Amino acid sequence: MMINDKEEKIYTVSKLNKYIKKLFENDFNLQDIWTLGEISNFKLHSSGHMYFVLKDKESQIKCVMFRGNNCTLRFMPGDGMKVKVRGDVSVYEKRGEYQLYAKEIIEAGKGELYLAFEKLKEKLKGEGLFSEEIKKKLPLIPQNIAVITSPTGAAIRDVLTISLRRFPNLSILVVPSLVQGAFAAQEIAKKIDFLNRFFKYLDFIIIGRGGGSLEELWAFNEEILARSIYRSKIPIVSAVGHETDFTISDFVADLRSPTPSAAAEMTIPDKNSLINNLSLLRSKITRAFKRSFELNGEKFSSISRNLRYQRPENKINQYYQYIDEFSARLSSRIKHRIELYGERIKKDCQRLDSLNPWAIIERGYSICRKIPGREIIKRLNQINVGTKIEVIISDGRIFSKVEKKEVVSD
């Protein structure tokens, strides 16, 4: 190092650092620049300021982000994160260290679109557009559906093919629309509104397109479309092809699916399996019915015993009518059993007949009753000589007076 005595100028340390700092700050190449690197040694100080080191494979730089700047961060930085940092390079005079004063940090690989997405997402979420309670239910058997998408892409072909394979007699209304570019969101939104005005009967609307880059899918992240989905009285199925991330439309829609094909799979039932299920239920019903018929047959005979004085024939006829109606459907084994019960009931009726007092009188027995009171006379002590009595026989009554009492001894 050369030292010129005459022109020697002595700096204080602070003056030197101040001078160096000015050099940094006057260099536009160091002001408001983006730097890409990985965060390490991240510390969030209790003051709210953030301190960390940004590094790549060969080098590193100290960074600070003051509270006033980091309060707008949409994520919490951490060690190992790849980030892009916007800020100024300057000198911390107290230590004589240069560092990067960060004003903004975004996760690497996610650009402005991502930021706009995050912002809109938070906003609409705050307004309740994503809330689960307002999601409309789709009918199990859709009959009329509409698909808003490009009429030429693979998306419409997939939806049509899969839908009709699953449910061959379905009515599908294709609503052609742009699905990318500056006007796409507005156009889809208008078509949703249009369908809500003139096609209220639709079971639901699928909106979507095949996969693409974030930019290509952008229409489905726009507020105008989100609002129209939210407004729609007809349920909306979002079917935008993408693998990992969601679109705003996905969040607002009543149902979201990862691709147009998946939308068809999720919303259109498989008719064959529905029919199989129905016939399974039907045979279950028939089986259970037959069994309950058997069970009831057992109850039947005991009930009939209690019916003695209640004209059981009526009931029996009713059951016979049912039996006639249904015997055709029943197996011969069951039918046989029912006939058996019928036989039993007939026998019960005959037994009933034999207990009927009129049948006994018919055979020559009679009944004596006291005239006032109609008390049936069973013992001599119920009457005196002169008591008026009536004798009931099969075809009428005899009125008479007691003339004599006589005890019959064995």
Next chain:
Amino acid sequence: MKNKKKIEDIPFEEYLRKLEKIVQQLEEGELTLDESVKTYEEGINISKICLEKLNKTKKKIEQLVIEGEEKYSIKPFSEKEGEDTINEF
């Protein structure tokens, strides 16, 4: 029929639930003969309604052509023509 909802207005899934309930009732075997006959008849009837519902719609693939704020027409869908008919408002 009088004050009941129309069959068309009752969704398929509601009938399916009814059918499942009927299976359950019959399988429990607590019904009297009269009741089980009635329930069985109802079950068979509902399964017919369900089948009718599945077959009711006709296959149709159509395309909406919007011709103005309030005007539109519907024509059969054809993939080739689709491209020219993207309508802008």
